[in-house]
Amino acid sequence: MVQKSLNILFTSAGRRVALIRHFKKTLSSLNIDGHLLGVDVSADAPALHELDDARLICRIDDPRYIESLIELCISEKVDMLFPLIDTDLMKLSLARPEFARVGTNAVVCDPELIEATANKYKTYDLFKRFGIDTPTVFELTERCEDSYRYPLFMKPLDGSASKSIFKINSRKELFFFREYVERPILQEYISGREFTLDMLFDFDGAVRCIVPRRRIEVRAGEVSKSVIDLDPAVMDAGWRLGEKLRGARGVVNVQCIRTAEGRVSFIEINPRFGGGTPLSLYAGADFPRWLLQMALGDDPGDIRSAFTPGVYMLRFDDAVFLPDLPALKKVQS
Numbered sequence: 001m002v003q004k005s006l007n008i009l010f011t012s013a014g015r016r017v018a019l020i021r022h023f024k025k026t027l028s029s030l031n032i033d034g035h036l037l038g039v040d041v042s043a044d045a046p047a048l049h050e051l052d053d054a055r056l057i058c059r060i061d062d063p064r065y066i067e068s069l070i071e072l073c074i075s076e077k078v079d080m081l082f083p084l085i086d087t088d089l090m091k092l093s094l095a096r097p098e099f100a101r102v103g104t105n106a107v108v109c110d111p112e113l114i115e116a117t118a119n120k121y122k123t124y125d126l127f128k129r130f131g132i133d134t135p136t137v138f139e140l141t142e143r144c145e146d147s148y149r150y151p152l153f154m155k156p157l158d159g160s161a162s163k164s165i166f167k168i169n170s171r172k173e174l175f176f177f178r179e180y181v182e183r184p185i186l187q188e189y190i191s192g193r194e195f196t197l198d199m200l201f202d203f204d205g206a207v208r209c210i211v212p213r214r215r216i217e218v219r220a221g222e223v224s225k226s227v228i229d230l231d232p233a234v235m236d237a238g239w240r241l242g243e244k245l246r247g248a249r250g251v252v253n254v255q256c257i258r259t260a261e262g263r264v265s266f267i268e269i270n271p272r273f274g275g276g277t278p279l280s281l282y283a284g285a286d287f288p289r290w291l292l293q294m295a296l297g298d299d300p301g302d303i304r305s306a307f308t309p310g311v312y313m314l315r316f317d318d319a320v321f322l323p324d325l326p327a328l329k330k331v332q333s
């Protein structure tokens with residue numbers, strides 16, 4: 001039998017221990033002889049210590065960031081690269097052809113999609129263009145309109161991790177928070193159950209599987225309790241959106257709110273593995289396996305329903321214990 005081999009690099013490995021452990025299991029169950037590598041700016045990123053090889057790298061905003069990654073991809077013969085936070089998505093996406101030239105498939109969406117998801121005004125436009133329900137956005141004029149119906153919702157248009165988000169109950173609050181929130185966007189407030197959809201896109205940009213995770217509890221901007229809930233209205237809206245998105249690749253997570261009346265209103269797209277994705281993996285939606293299979297030219301087939309509804313994820317704190325912090329090599333360009 002021909003020995004299959006795939007080396008995989010994760011950028012900003014951070015705290016994604018569960019995801020990396022899953023990749024490790026997947027490599028061995030597919031009988032792939034591969035290495036898992038990761039980079040981060042600091043040796044105290046827990047996930048670095050789950051990898052076969054970890055390196056330190058300059059900050060993403062350093063002009064040498066991409067060059068350094070390319071060097072690493074060459075020296076370590078990296079076949080696939082997965083980003084794990086939002087910050088380097090655009091740089092990686094623009095550099096996809098450079099990565100391809102050195103034999104690395106950077107599993108990142110196209111720049112146009114990343115641009116639209118990095119700014120909540122542009123995300124709103126994208127949903128509108130596709131005829132997908134999204135909260136109405138109100139222009140923040142100098143004098144706040146009397147006609148606004150409260151409550152409203154305010155957040156930074158380039159925010160993340162639920163930082164600086166506010167329900168606005170009155171004109172007085174609106175005046176206060178429009179000064180307080182940096183680069184604010186003002187939206188209609190949607191009350192309901194919140195879902196994150198993990199969507200898998202193949203390398204031709206076709207959506208292949210959508211897993212609906214209903215949020216039960218959030219801690220520090222990341223889901224801590226959730227359940228796979230095949231709500232028909234959410235699934236229907238999710239597939240309509242998935243089939244319209246262009247330039248998507250790999251796992252993209254999308255958030256929506258489902259009201260008691262059955263409205264499904266989309267608020268956000270994060271074009272990367274979500275923090276809560278381990279629930280989908282545990283429920284059977286084996287994104288790492290399918291992506292690796294696709295990379296090896298072996299299509300996983302019909303995977304639309306390849307997961308079990310009703311599965312819960314109840315997170316707790318865990319830790320990596322180390323006798324000492326190892327001195328990691330720095331990637332130099």
Ligand SMILES: Nc1ncnc2c1ncn2[C@@H]1O[C@H](COP(=O)(O)OP(=O)(O)O)[C@@H](O)[C@H]1O
Nearest residue numbers: 135153159160161162163165187188189190268
């Ligand atoms: N229009 C809205 N109405 C009600 N709640 C909202 C609205 N927009 C966002 N939220 C809440 O704020 C949270 C963060 O908003 P989101 O757009 O996902 O920004 P980010 O995750 O980038 O901080 C959401 O998870 C949701 O709970």
Ligand SMILES: [Mg+2]
Nearest residue numbers: 161162255268
């Ligand atoms: Mg969000």
